[in-house]
Amino acid sequence: MTIYLHEGDLPRDVFAPGPIAVDSETMGLHPHRDRLCLLQLADGNGDEHLVRFTKGQYDAPVLTAVLADPSRVKLFHYARFDLAVIKRYLGIDATPVFCTKIASKLVRTYTDRHGLKDVLRETVGVDISKAQQSSDWGAAELTDAQKEYAASDVRYLHRAHAVLAERLAREGRTEMARACFDFLPTRADLDLAGWDETDIFAHM
Template sequence: MTNTLYLNDLPDTLDLGPVIAIDCETMGLHPHRDRLCLVQLSSGDGNAHLVQIMKGQTEAPNLCRLLADPQVLKLFHFGRFDIAAMLNAFGVLTAPVYCTKIASRLIRTYTDRHGLAKLLQELLSVDISKQQQSSDWGAPKLTKAQIDYAASDVLHLHKLRDALNVMLLREGRMEMAQACYDFLPMRAKLDLDGWPDTDIFAHA
């Protein structure tokens, strides 16, 4: 397993294939206030590619082309936040997407625990550490522990998607899940544009 860190953008020649796992690290949980610091990606081959985003950076052409490429499926866990963070930073709306948290909420109705660590433990027997989750991602130089933690959030999403799809197919909820994934980029845009906590479908 290799974790490769790049500054500002992905290299021109990198090809990660048609299905890519993506996650983000930010300075906090409010995209308008807390800047994007790191974007990590994996093709599912056991390697991670991490892009460190500098303060004030508004462009990452290679990364943005990938995010908007209709031929590349982007896998997330809680994609709603990551899509919004990258839209706020770069002005690009990520699509098409798949979200393992949405899949989990639709199919694992026997539990209210849908965090990535719990999912990986239950479905793949993989344990990951969340110790670095609240560290300073805006630091000029990231530690090895931070890089390893960030990589762990994308290395297993391909297999997790496969396991969740088995359950979705078994219970007849794949079509419902796909409709939710299709709406997810707009849900992230609604968050940024002022409707983060409003149920726009509610009668009241």
């Protein structure tokens, strides 16, 4: 297992075919205010690739080609936020999508704990640290702890995806999940357009 840090873009041909796990690190939780600092990706074969962005520099043709590839499913945890950030800074829809947070909410209805740490602990038996979640991702140099934290957020998503997909099928909720995943790019567009705190389906 190796963590690779790249500046500005991915090298070509670093991933095997198949789904790609993706996560983002930003300066905060508001895409228009808080810039994208890092994207981390993994193909499930043991290595993680971190792509760091200099402020204002988001021309990453290899990375965007991978993220926009319609033949690759992108695995996220809380895809709504990551899709909005990717759309805001890279200008693409990173689809098709499987969101482990939504899948968890559809099949782990016996709990209200759907954070990545809790989902991974139950589905794949690993305990990840979230100690670096609130740290300065725009710093000139990332610490080893930050790099390990970022990598761990995508390291186990393929395994979690396999467990959650099986449970969705078992409970007859695969198509419902797929409909939710397909809506996520539109949900991200609504967030970016200013409807982030509004439930457009609510009766008022």
